[in-house]
Amino acid sequence: MTAAQERSVIAAAQRGDDQAFELLVREHQKNVYNLAFKLTGSEEDALDASQDAFLRAFQNLKSFRFESRVSVWLYRLTYNASMDIIKKSRRGRIVPLPTDEEGSELDIPDDAPPPEEAVQRREELESVRRAVLELDPDKRRIILMREYQNMSYTAIAQALGVEEGTVKSRLARARMALAEKLKKNGTFSGETQSNKQMGKKEGRDRM
Amino acid sequence: MTEHEIFFELLGQRFDGTLDAAGERRLREHLASCPQCRELYACLVQARGALDFQVTPPPELEARVMGAVRRENRQRRQRRQKTVGVLVGVASAAAILAVTLIPGYLRLTAGMARDEDAAPSPCMDGDLREAPPDEADDSPAPEDGDFVDQVPGDSLKPDGSDGQSELAPYAPTSQDTTDNPTIPGESLPPGSGGEVPEPADTDLVNVLDYIPDIYVDLRYATEDNFTGQVIYDFTQARLRYGTVKKLMAVMEELREEGYSLKIWDALRPVSAQYKLWEICPDSRYVANPNNKGSTHSRGGTVDLTLVYSDGFEVEMPSGFDEFSALADRDYSDVSPQAGENALMLERIMTAHGFIPYEAEWWHFTDSTTYDIVE
Numbered sequence: 001m002t003a004a005q006e007r008s009v010i011a012a013a014q015r016g017d018d019q020a021f022e023l024l025v026r027e028h029q030k031n032v033y034n035l036a037f038k039l040t041g042s043e044e045d046a047l048d049a050s051q052d053a054f055l056r057a058f059q060n061l062k063s064f065r066f067e068s069r070v071s072v073w074l075y076r077l078t079y080n081a082s083m084d085i086i087k088k089s090r091r092g093r094i095v096p097l098p099t100d101e102e103g104s105e106l107d108i109p110d111d112a113p114p115p116e117e118a119v120q121r122r123e124e125l126e127s128v129r130r131a132v133l134e135l136d137p138d139k140r141r142i143i144l145m146r147e148y149q150n151m152s153y154t155a156i157a158q159a160l161g162v163e164e165g166t167v168k169s170r171l172a173r174a175r176m177a178l179a180e181k182l183k184k185n186g187t188f189s190g191e192t193q194s195n196k197q198m199g200k201k202e203g204r205d206r207m
Numbered sequence: 208m209t210e211h212e213i214f215f216e217l218l219g220q221r222f223d224g225t226l227d228a229a230g231e232r233r234l235r236e237h238l239a240s241c242p243q244c245r246e247l248y249a250c251l252v253q254a255r256g257a258l259d260f261q262v263t264p265p266p267e268l269e270a271r272v273m274g275a276v277r278r279e280n281r282q283r284r285q286r287r288q289k290t291v292g293v294l295v296g297v298a299s300a301a302a303i304l305a306v307t308l309i310p311g312y313l314r315l316t317a318g319m320a321r322d323e324d325a326a327p328s329p330c331m332d333g334d335l336r337e338a339p340p341d342e343a344d345d346s347p348a349p350e351d352g353d354f355v356d357q358v359p360g361d362s363l364k365p366d367g368s369d370g371q372s373e374l375a376p377y378a379p380t381s382q383d384t385t386d387n388p389t390i391p392g393e394s395l396p397p398g399s400g401g402e403v404p405e406p407a408d409t410d411l412v413n414v415l416d417y418i419p420d421i422y423v424d425l426r427y428a429t430e431d432n433f434t435g436q437v438i439y440d441f442t443q444a445r446l447r448y449g450t451v452k453k454l455m456a457v458m459e460e461l462r463e464e465g466y467s468l469k470i471w472d473a474l475r476p477v478s479a480q481y482k483l484w485e486i487c488p489d490s491r492y493v494a495n496p497n498n499k500g501s502t503h504s505r506g507g508t509v510d511l512t513l514v515y516s517d518g519f520e521v522e523m524p525s526g527f528d529e530f531s532a533l534a535d536r537d538y539s540d541v542s543p544q545a546g547e548n549a550l551m552l553e554r555i556m557t558a559h560g561f562i563p564y565e566a567e568w569w570h571f572t573d574s575t576t577y578d579i580v581e
Binding site: 148 | 212218250254280
C-alpha cells in the first residue's frame with residue numbers, strides 16, 4: 001500500500017467504513033503479530049496483543065493525524081498492548097519462560113520430542129526476549145524500532161524527535177547494553193562456552 | 208565516548224552494510240584486542256539471528272479484530288439511537304414500530320408462558336402447522352392498542368405458543384391460510400435444490416449440521432448444571448428444522464455484528480424431563496412431566512445466550528438456570544449493559560419468530576408448536 005493509498009483507506013475507515021479498516025488489518029497483521037509474538041513469546045498472548053492493538057487503533061482512528069505512517073503508529077500500539085499483557089502475566093508467573101503447554105504448540109505430535117533445532121530456536125528467542133525486557137525503556141524502544149521493526153534511521157529520528165546522529169549513538173549504547181544482558185543470561189556463547197551445551201542446559205526441564 | 212562505544216557504532220554500520228574499509232579495519236583491530244567486546248559481539252550476532260524469523264498470524268486474528276470492530280460500531284450506533292434501538296434487517300418503519308411495542312406486549316403475557324402452564328390449543332399440533340416463510344411483511348400499518356397483528360411476518364404470532372392465546376386471541380388472516388402449507392414436506396424455501404433433500408420443518412436435526420458456527424454447550428449433557436448431574440446421554444443440540452431455519456436468520460444478523468449464539472439446551476426428550484424431575488421434583492424449577500411437561504420436549508424451544516463471534520459470552524443478567532429474580536425479563540435489577548444485551552437478544556429472537564419466556568432471559572420458544580418427543 002502506498003502512502004497515498006494508505007491515506008484514502010484511513011480516511012474511509014475514519015468515516016466508519018469497517019471494510020476499509022479490514023484492509024488495514026490485512027496489510028499490517030503480519031508485522032503486528034510478529035512484533036507481538038517476539039515480545040510476548042507466546043502465540044496466545046501475541047494474538048491477544050494484536051487484537052488489542054488493532055482495536056485501540058480503530059478506537060483512536062479519528063485522532064490519527066497522518067504525521068507518521070500507520071505502521072509506526074500500529075507498532076507503538078502493539079508494543080503497548082504486548083507490554084500490558086507481559087505485565088499481567090508476570091503477576092502469575094515470575095519468569096515468562098515458555099511452559100510445556102506453549103512448547104507443545106510447536107507443530108509436532110505430542111509423543112515425539114520436538115526437534116532439537118526447534119527447541120533451540122525457541123530458547124534463543126526466549127533469551128533475547130528476556131534480555132530485551134530487562135533493558136530500560138528508552139534502550140528497549142530503540143532496539144525494537146531497529147532490530148524488530150527494521151525502521152529507518154529517519155523514521156526513528158522522527159519518532160523520537162532527535163537527530164539521526166543521536167539515533168545511531170543511542171542505538172550503539174542500547175546494543176551494548178543488550179549484549180551485556182544476553183551474555184549475563186547465558187544462553188548465547190561468547191568464545192569460551194559452546195553454544196550447544198548452554199542450549200541443552202537450559203532445555204533439560206522441558207525435554 | 209569510550210572505545211567500546213565507538214566499536215558498537217562501527218558494528219551498527221556493519222549491520223547496516225555501510226561500514227567503509229577504514230571502519231572495518233578499526234573494528235577488527237578492536238575485536239582482536241578486546242575479548243570482552245568479542246564476547247558481546249558474538250552474543251549480539253546470535254540474538255539478531257534468533258530474531259530473524261517470521262511467523263504467520265493465525266487466520267482468526269482478522270476475524271477477531273473485525274468482530275470486535277463491528278461490535279464497537281454497533282455500540283456506537285446504539286448510543287446514537289437509544290430510543291428505537293438498532294435492529295438490523297428490520298426494513299420498514301412499521302416493523303420497527305412493532306418491535307418497539309414488543310416489550311409492552313410481553314408484559315401483557317407475563318407469567319403466562321411458564322412451561323408448566325403451557326397449554327397449546329389442541330387444534331394446533333405442530334406437524335400440520337408450519338411457520339410462514341421468512342418473507343417481507345406486507346401486513347397493514349399497526350393501530351394503537353392492537354399488539355398482535357402488527358407484528359411483522361412470523362415474528363410474534365401467538366398461535367400455538369405457550370398459553371398466549373388466552374390473553375391475545377389470534378385471528379387468522381387470509382395471508383395465513385394461504386401461506387401456511389398444510390403438508391410439511393412442501394415448505395421448502397427457495398434455493399434449496401440440490402442432491403440432498405432438505406428436511407421437513409418438523410424433522411429433528413442437529414443444529415450444528417445447519418449452523419456450523421453456532422456454539423453448543425449442552426449443560427445437561429455435563430455436570431455443569433443446577434442438578435450437578437449428567438441428565439442427557441447425548442451431546443447434540445437437536446431442534447425441529449423449522450426452528451433451525453429461524454435460528455439461521457437470527458445468526459445471519461448476528462454475524463454481521465460480530466456476534467454469535469451459544470446453545471445451552473435444545474430438545475429435551477420426555478425421558479430426560481423425567482430424569483430431571485426425579486432429581487428435582489419441584490415445579491418452581493422443573494416442569495412436571497406428569498403434568499404438561501416442558502416445551503423443550505417439543506423440539507421448538509431453545510435456551511441460549513449471546514456470545515461474541517469468538518465464543519466469549521457477553522454480559523447477561525444471570526447465569527444459565529439461575530433461579531433468582533435476576534433471571535426474568537425485567538432488567539431493571541441488573542447492570543445496564545447486561546439489560547441491553549438481553550434486550551438485544553430478545554429483540555432479534557422475537558423478530559425471527561421466537562417467543563421469549565418472561566421468567567428466563569435465555570429461554571425462547573418457536574412460535575410454531577411441534578409434537579412432543581418422547
